[in-house]
Amino acid sequence: xxxxxxxxxxxxxxxxxxxxxxxxxxxxxxxxxxxxxxxxxxxxxxxxxxxxxxxxxxxxxxxxxxxxxxxxxxxxxxxxxxxxxxxxxxxxxxxxxxxxxxxxxxxxxxxxxxxxxxxxxxxxxxxxxxxxxxxxxxxxxxxxxxxxxxxxxxxxxxxxxxxxxxxxxxxxxxxxxxxxxxxxxxxxxxxxxxxxxxxxxxxxxxxxx
Amino acid sequence: xxxxxxxxxxxxxxxxxxxxxxxxxxxxxxxxxxxxxxxxxxxxxxxxxxxxxxxxxxxxxxxxxxxxxxxxxxxxxxxxxxxxxxxxxxxxxxxxxxxxxxxxxxxxxxxxxxxxxxxxxxxxxxxxxxxxxxxxxxxxxxxxxxxxxxxxxxxxxxxxxxxxxxxxxxxxxxxxxxxxxxxxxxxxxxxxxxxxxxxxxxxxxxxxx
DNA sequence: TAGATTGTTAATCGATTAACAATC
DNA sequence: TAGATTGTTAATCGATTAACAATC
Numbered sequence: 001x002x003x004x005x006x007x008x009x010x011x012x013x014x015x016x017x018x019x020x021x022x023x024x025x026x027x028x029x030x031x032x033x034x035x036x037x038x039x040x041x042x043x044x045x046x047x048x049x050x051x052x053x054x055x056x057x058x059x060x061x062x063x064x065x066x067x068x069x070x071x072x073x074x075x076x077x078x079x080x081x082x083x084x085x086x087x088x089x090x091x092x093x094x095x096x097x098x099x100x101x102x103x104x105x106x107x108x109x110x111x112x113x114x115x116x117x118x119x120x121x122x123x124x125x126x127x128x129x130x131x132x133x134x135x136x137x138x139x140x141x142x143x144x145x146x147x148x149x150x151x152x153x154x155x156x157x158x159x160x161x162x163x164x165x166x167x168x169x170x171x172x173x174x175x176x177x178x179x180x181x182x183x184x185x186x187x188x189x190x191x192x193x194x195x196x197x198x199x200x201x202x203x204x205x206x207x208x209x
Numbered sequence: 210x211x212x213x214x215x216x217x218x219x220x221x222x223x224x225x226x227x228x229x230x231x232x233x234x235x236x237x238x239x240x241x242x243x244x245x246x247x248x249x250x251x252x253x254x255x256x257x258x259x260x261x262x263x264x265x266x267x268x269x270x271x272x273x274x275x276x277x278x279x280x281x282x283x284x285x286x287x288x289x290x291x292x293x294x295x296x297x298x299x300x301x302x303x304x305x306x307x308x309x310x311x312x313x314x315x316x317x318x319x320x321x322x323x324x325x326x327x328x329x330x331x332x333x334x335x336x337x338x339x340x341x342x343x344x345x346x347x348x349x350x351x352x353x354x355x356x357x358x359x360x361x362x363x364x365x366x367x368x369x370x371x372x373x374x375x376x377x378x379x380x381x382x383x384x385x386x387x388x389x390x391x392x393x394x395x396x397x398x399x400x401x402x403x404x405x406x407x408x409x410x411x412x413x414x415x416x417x418x
Numbered sequence: 419t420a421g422a423t424t425g426t427t428a429a430t431c432g433a434t435t436a437a438c439a440a441t442c
Numbered sequence: 443t444a445g446a447t448t449g450t451t452a453a454t455c456g457a458t459t460a461a462c463a464a465t466c
Contacts, residue, residue, distance in 0.1 A: 007415065008433060009408075016407040020388060034447060043390050046447090047435055054449055062448040063442040079407055080414055098307035104388070104403045149409065173409045179229060179313070181252050189409035191402060194313045198225040198288055199218075200358070200382045200398035205289055206216065217457060243423060255423090256459055263425055271424040272466040 011052045015079050017042055018052070022072040034065040081109060086146055088114040090162055091153035092122045092132045095177050095193075099151050100127045110149070114141055118158070135162075142169045152176045220261045224288050226251055227261070231281040243274040290318060295355055297323040299371055300362035301331045301341045304386050304402075308360050309336045319358070323350055327367070344371075351378045361385045 021041055025033050035053075039046040053059055053071075056078050060066045076082055087110050089096045099105070100112055115127055118135040125132045133141065141147075150171050154162055159178035166174065166186065173187040179195065182188050230250055234242050244262075248255040262268055262280075265287050269275045285291055296319050298305045308314070309321055324336055327344040334341045342350065350356075359380050363371055368387035375383065375395065382396040388404065391397050 010433070012411045012415075013404060013408050015411065016404045017390075036447080041390070043392075045435060047437090047450095048433090050447090050449060051434080058449065060448050061442055062440070063446045065447065079411055081407075083410075085406075085410060094307040094310040098303040099402075101303040102402070105406065108403050108406065110403075110406055149406070172413045175405060175409060181226075181250070183252075187409060187412055189405045189412075191400070191405050192225075193308075193311070193400060194317050194319075195222060195225045196384060196398045196400050197294075197314065197317065197319055197358070198290075199222050200384060200396060201292075201294060202221045202224065202288055203396055203398075204381045206221075219457070245423080254459060256461090257457090259423090259425060260458080267425065269424050270466055271464070272422045274423065 007055050011055060014042075014044075014048075014052055015075065018049070019072070019075040019079055019081065022068055022075060025068045026072055030068055032065045033068055033071075035060070037065075084109045084111050085148045087112045087149045087151060088116065088141070088147050089151040089153060090116045090135070090138075091151075091155075091158075091177075092117040092119075092125065092127065093153060093155075096151070096153035097127055099153060100130060112151075113145060113147070116141075118154075138165065139168075148172045150174050152178055152182075154178060156180055216264050220264055223251075223253075223257075223261055224284065227258070228281070228284040228288055228290070231277055231284060234277045235281055239277055241274045242277055242280075244269070246274075293318045293320055294357045296321045296358045296360060297325065297350070297356050298360040298362060299325045299344070299347075300360075300364075300367075300386075301326040301328075301334065301336065302362060302364075305360070305362035306336055308362060309339060322354060322356070325350075327363075347374065348377075357381045359383050361387055361391075363387060365389055 018038065021038055035046040035049040039049045050060075057074065059071050059074055087105075089099050089112060092115050096115060096117070100115055105112065112130065115130050115132050116135050116138055117123065117132050120134060122132045123134045147169065148171065150166055150173075152159055152162060152174055156178050159176065159180055159182060163174065163182050163184045163186070167184060171186060173189065174182070174184070176182055176188050176190050177193070179192050227247065230247055231242075244255040244258040248258045259269075266283065268280050268283055296314075298308050298321060301324050305324060305326070309324055314321065321339065324339050324341050325344045325347055326332065326341050329343060331341050332343045356378065357380065359375055359382075361368055361371060361383055365387050368385065368389055369391060372383070372391050372393045372395070376393060380395060382398065383391070383393070385391055385397050385399050386402070388401050
């Protein structure tokens, strides 16, 4: 490991990929793996795998490769999979519902503890084990629960308002599905589904790359 | 415009943002806008706005800015919003259902014409105007319909198999929600929701940027 | 005209990749 | 040892940004 320099964003994204890959290797009963093999499975270059890992330490053995079990555990520490994150979902529309029901999140230790909506007709609706609470109850909820992350799945025109409300509380981050740039100091991760469609279509039309 | 060089991927992603921004400006009744203002709304640099647009042409007037109406129409041509894309969704689980019901897509001319699932208990289930068809009917469907894009919303372990099936047909692209790297020559756009959660959490923990 | 803002160049910044000494 | 593969450096590639001449 060099020194404590800032880790590039793309590296961060890839750490999750490495972790999943190592899990598979582990399940396949593979004990040692070379950066070349990891790279091949992910469709990237082996030097990138090694460089990415080197931001966090020296995990391999020259001439041998990486011990799958060990590296997997190191990655667990690095990406913090073992910490449980409490999540609430704001907006019980299509996307909000999908998030609440999505099994992949629970598996990764994202624990959804509340769903809110401003639409009274949705209040009380059951989503899995949770039922939809009215948005006006948010403050009460924050007083009684620790919330780490908020999933913002409200219509575009409501998103900024909700964020301003959220700034009153002590949340750690927002996953934003609304197609706008939120103005806030809270860390935000944007997920823009329509933009993915558009980007694909654009590539198809222009035949780029 | 310089020449017909390859357009960087990030630029492509931003074209959709510009289009949405221009739409808002138009609705606000604004006639002319400077790159500085667009940039401020999106939280980027004005030189980036100008450079991005310059890949496609010269749309502004020096000393004045961009005519909102005109630029909006240019962007429509560039990103091809007016073309209608026929889409099928494979996988009628949480994500598939959300996609089918998501109003944003229809608005953007992505027309969902079919939903498929391998689970017979889901077949016949109504999702909006569509009802779920069994996966085995796929070939029949392709013989009778033009399908441009496929949304892949199946479990991870089924994804690669489905892709191999899809290669028999003449689709233009895949939006992949399964958390794996698909091996295929069809253009793929990955949407990885869990990875977004992980990336946010990672940033929070490391306080990067 | 004077002021404003574009389009574009050149400088900077950041990320990927090739190459290789170190070493298992 | 000989072969393999790491960790890291340096070169390359690509994207962002500052700066400014052109010009409305």
